[in-house]
Amino acid sequence: MPKKSFRQAINEALAMEMRRDPTVVLMGEDVAGGAGAAGEDDAWGGPLGVTKGLMPEFGRDRILDTPISESAFIGAAAGAAATGLRPVAELMFVDFMGVCLDQIYNQAGKFRYMFGGKAVTPMVVRTMYGAGFRAASQHSQCLYPVFTHMPGLKVAIPSSPYEAKGLLIQAIRDDDPVIFFEHKVMYDDEEEVPDEAYTIPFGEANLTREGDDVTIVALGRMVQFANQVADKLEGEGITCTVVDPRTTSPMDEDTILECVEETGRLVIVDEASPRCNIATDVSALVSERAFGALKAPIRMVTPPHTPVPFAAELEDLYIPNPERIEEAVRSVMGHQA
Amino acid sequence: MLQLSKEDLVKAYTQMRTIRDFEERVHEEFAGGGIPGFVHLYAGEEASAVGVCMNLNDKDNIASTHRGHGHCIAKGCDVKGMMQEIYGRRGGLCGGKGGSMHIADLSKGMMGANGIVGGGPPLICGAALSAKTLGTGGVAVAFVGDGGSNQGTTLESYNLAKVWNLPAIFVVEDNGYAESTASAWSVAGSQIKRAEAFGMEGYEVDGHDFFAVYEAARDVIAKARDGGGPSLLHVKLNRYFGHFEGDAMTYRGDGEVDALRQSRDSLQIFRQRVSETGLLEAAEMDEIDRSVSGLVDEAVSESEAAPPPTRDDLTTDVYVSY
Numbered sequence: 001m002p003k004k005s006f007r008q009a010i011n012e013a014l015a016m017e018m019r020r021d022p023t024v025v026l027m028g029e030d031v032a033g034g035a036g037a038a039g040e041d042d043a044w045g046g047p048l049g050v051t052k053g054l055m056p057e058f059g060r061d062r063i064l065d066t067p068i069s070e071s072a073f074i075g076a077a078a079g080a081a082a083t084g085l086r087p088v089a090e091l092m093f094v095d096f097m098g099v100c101l102d103q104i105y106n107q108a109g110k111f112r113y114m115f116g117g118k119a120v121t122p123m124v125v126r127t128m129y130g131a132g133f134r135a136a137s138q139h140s141q142c143l144y145p146v147f148t149h150m151p152g153l154k155v156a157i158p159s160s161p162y163e164a165k166g167l168l169i170q171a172i173r174d175d176d177p178v179i180f181f182e183h184k185v186m187y188d189d190e191e192e193v194p195d196e197a198y199t200i201p202f203g204e205a206n207l208t209r210e211g212d213d214v215t216i217v218a219l220g221r222m223v224q225f226a227n228q229v230a231d232k233l234e235g236e237g238i239t240c241t242v243v244d245p246r247t248t249s250p251m252d253e254d255t256i257l258e259c260v261e262e263t264g265r266l267v268i269v270d271e272a273s274p275r276c277n278i279a280t281d282v283s284a285l286v287s288e289r290a291f292g293a294l295k296a297p298i299r300m301v302t303p304p305h306t307p308v309p310f311a312a313e314l315e316d317l318y319i320p321n322p323e324r325i326e327e328a329v330r331s332v333m334g335h336q337a
Numbered sequence: 338m339l340q341l342s343k344e345d346l347v348k349a350y351t352q353m354r355t356i357r358d359f360e361e362r363v364h365e366e367f368a369g370g371g372i373p374g375f376v377h378l379y380a381g382e383e384a385s386a387v388g389v390c391m392n393l394n395d396k397d398n399i400a401s402t403h404r405g406h407g408h409c410i411a412k413g414c415d416v417k418g419m420m421q422e423i424y425g426r427r428g429g430l431c432g433g434k435g436g437s438m439h440i441a442d443l444s445k446g447m448m449g450a451n452g453i454v455g456g457g458p459p460l461i462c463g464a465a466l467s468a469k470t471l472g473t474g475g476v477a478v479a480f481v482g483d484g485g486s487n488q489g490t491t492l493e494s495y496n497l498a499k500v501w502n503l504p505a506i507f508v509v510e511d512n513g514y515a516e517s518t519a520s521a522w523s524v525a526g527s528q529i530k531r532a533e534a535f536g537m538e539g540y541e542v543d544g545h546d547f548f549a550v551y552e553a554a555r556d557v558i559a560k561a562r563d564g565g566g567p568s569l570l571h572v573k574l575n576r577y578f579g580h581f582e583g584d585a586m587t588y589r590g591d592g593e594v595d596a597l598r599q600s601r602d603s604l605q606i607f608r609q610r611v612s613e614t615g616l617l618e619a620a621e622m623d624e625i626d627r628s629v630s631g632l633v634d635e636a637v638s639e640s641e642a643a644p645p646p647t648r649d650d651l652t653t654d655v656y657v658s659y
Contacts, residue, residue, distance in 0.1 A: 025470060061470065067500055072493035075459020076466055079477075082448060083398055083467040103490075106453050107460060114439040115449065116432030117654030151655050175657035203659070250659050 001192040006158075007050050009165040009193050010126075010182065014051065014088065016197045017172045018058050021086060024172060026051060027064035027073050028090030028126075035065040047092060048128075048187055070096055074125065075103035078177070081123035082111055086172060091127040093135075094143045094181065108177040109152030123178070124171045130183040130221060130271060131308045131319050140308035140315075142272035144219075147179045148248040148281070154178045154202055155249045159223035161191045166200030167246060173199065183221045203250035207259070211239025214329050215259040217282050218242060218269040222320060226269055229325045238333055248278050256282060257290050264295035265332040269320055274302040296335030299328040341551070346617050349391055349547055351625050353383040353604055355416060356407045358633045360578070363406070363423060366637060367582040372423055376437045379407030381577035384603035385510050386411035388550025389478060389570075392558045396475040398446040398464035400457030402482055402510075404576075405450025409440050412447040420636035426643035433646045434654065446475075454515075455488025457481060458507060462494050465503035465567075476504040476561045483524055484515025486531075495535040498567035505567040506557055507532075510544065512576040517588040532569035544574030545603045548610065575601055 004012070018024045032055035033044030045052025055063040066073040070091060077089035091097065097104070104125065111119035131140040147155045154176050158164035164182070171178040208223060209216075209230040218226035223244045230240035241259045245252055260266050266286055270279035279300040286298060301320045309315050341349070360380035366372050379386070382404070390399065390411035401408040409419055414430060422429030423437045430440055441449035448464060451457050461479035468475035481491050486509045498505040509528050511520055532539025538560075542553045550572060557568035575597045579586045586594070611617040 023471070025466075064466075064501070067493075067496055069493040069497055071490045072459045072462060072497040075456075075490065075494070076463035076497060079398075079400070079448065079460030079463020080467045080470075081463070082443065082460070083464045083477075084471055084473075085463075085467045087463070102453055102456065103459055107451075107456055110439075111441075111449070112656065113654050114431060114435040115441040115443065116430065116434050118431070118443055119441070120657060154656070154659075176659075 001194060003190045004161050004193040005187060006161045006164050006182070006189045007048070007187040009161040010050050010168055011053065013165045013168040013172070015054060015057065017169060018054070018062065020197070023084060024086045024088065025062045025064060025080070026054060026088045026090070027066055027077060029066055029068055029092055031090050032060065032063045032065050035060070046090060048184065050187065051090070070100035071103055074100040075107060077123045077125070078103055078108035078121060081108065081121040081177070082119055086122045088124040088126060088172060091125050093139045094127040094129045095138050095141050097143060097146070104177070104179070105150040105153065109150050113152060120175050121177050122175045124180055125178070126180045126182060128184045129181045130185060131315055132185040134310065134312060134315060135184070136310040137307040144179070144181050144248055145272050145277045145281070148278065152177065153249060154247060155181070156202065156247045157181045157220040158246070159220055159244050161189060161193050163200060163206070163246065165193055166198050169197055170199040170202060174202070181220060186221055200246065202247040203252050204246065205252035205255040206244045206246055207241055208244055209240055209242040211241050211263070213238050213263055214240045214265040214267060214332055215263045216240050216242045216267045216269060216325065216329065217256060218244060219248070219278055220271065222269040222271055225320065225322045225325055228322045229329060232326065233329060238329065240329060253285055256285065260286050260290045261293045264293050266294070266298045267301060267325065267328045267332060268298065269301045269325055271303065271320060274300070274305050277302060296332040299332055301325050301328050343616060345391065346611055347621070347625065349387050350607060350617065350622055351629065352387045352411050353547065353607060354626055354629045355632070356380070356383045356386065356410050357604055358629050359406060359410065359416065359420070362633050362637060364578055364582060371641065373425060374436050376423065376582045377404040377580065378576070378578040378582065379404050381597065381603070382510060382512060382544065382574045383407055384547040384550050384607070385508065385544045385572045385574055386480070388547045389508055389554040391551055392554045393446065393476070393478065395444070395446050396468070396473050398448050398461065398475065398477045400448045400461045400464070400479045401450045402457065402480055402485060403438050403450060403452055403454065404482065405440055406437070408480055409442070409447055409450065413445045414440065414442045414447055416632060417636045417639060420640045421643050424640040424643065425645060426640055427646045427650065428643050432650060432654070434650070455481060455485040455490040458491045458494035461505050462497050462501070462503055465498065465505040466501065468504055474562060476506060476558055478506045478508060480508045480510055482515065483509065483511040483513070483520035486528060487515070487523060492531070495532070495537065495567070495569070499535050499537060502564070502566045504561035504564070506554070506561055507567065507569045509569065509571050511571060511573050514576070514580065514588070516580045528569065528571035537567050537569050539569040539571060541571045541573065544572035545601045545606055547603060547607050
């Protein structure tokens, strides 16, 4: 099976769905790039080249460069989705949700309920998230807990190139609005990705490691760190189950609970700010429904409650890392009930 | 006026009368405690919704405002289903889950009243993009108030509609007040110059005159259908009731509303115009008045008797699948 990057996997998913379904359109700032400019057409393919090459194949009527007007084009995606298209809108950085959130959660996310089940709004918002790029406070946040909180939206957070392709194809074919989170430091990650189209269903967690001692629930890039820790500790005889929920809405609660029932110990790794994030959500779930299975207090590994800093030394301290995850796993193992 | 058939005139008058009766009746029933929540009435503005929507068909989409009942009726929404929705009944157009501020019927091209001021224009860019991409020949119309005209969403949508050359029309219904604040104070520049600044044609229209609205809308909608891109209508009109029901309207001048009801009543103006030309007899319009009154009576009595949503309805219709 060919190895592909996270970037290639997303590009391939978009291209395959656009070939399959003429109602799929892509819109966003510089998704082709160079519109109206003297130089190269398809100049950018998005700021990190993820959509490069789509415009030459599908044309500017389907690869729609936009003005820097997130409210207008994210809202346009919602309106287009409610009237027959399947738009994929690119919100360049999720930090920019502040200038268009109304169109996502008050409009697209609520159409179906407010209109008594008569609206179908099959839109995808692809967006970059995450720290580690030295991109500072306004280009580095996670923010998926915000969208997870909002009824009517689905939230997908792929943890690898294989996951990205399957989850994005599912997102495009899905009939509900989906916010699709792409971690900006993962675009060059590579793994084997099938050439053919495939979907990964939402709400079905993936166990990337299976063990007896500790359950680690991790999201997105943090799954990689959790896997590293699990592999390292296995040599010492501590075995971990790593649960990648894949989507936070819907959330595969059953799999998380089953794993905690088996291991009796839980570490949750979340790159999002610590208050009201996915770690607290999963912790509440387990506290309420699997309390009796716990052999040790739940540990959450998160950043501090601060904006994302710029300086490399500070940002490296901010991001949850394998060392902190390992410490948390050892602490729940060492807990004397 | 000459090109409108008698059938068209009957339709226009019936819709305008229906809006007026509907709103006057909702006003009464709200005051009597029968209707919950926030209600914003369109009485006084009828000629705008009907004058625009008479140029549209079911393939065309509109996005409305918090003051949406008139747009719903003009776009063909079922009046009894609307009333049940406003009462929060299970048989309402949205199953009682939307209410006055979220009435919609996508099958009629009515993309919803909207509780967010300025929420509609971006959606209409999307509906216009769908029409253009799918080649339906449809257009999309965003109604916004003078308050909504100051939202960034609206101004961004002017730009996007022009940049993408969309079949979109922006209808700024300027009733003089954004809530309690005069549009004369809150709108800098002018609506027409704003349109022109984005490269759109913009026309100021007397919103009490159905025929003026109809003709202005006809021209800009035809242009949009032909690929000529977006335009703007600045429709100047008045609302008879408050921003919301319960608004004591202390910001309005002494006798202002009474004077408007006397001199700027779109229904009276319509009756006078068609009577002068002999196209529709007063007796025919009186008969329409009786028929509409009966319909609104039935809508209210049926809504009062209709069952509310059930416990099971609370958690349905959030997702297509989850």
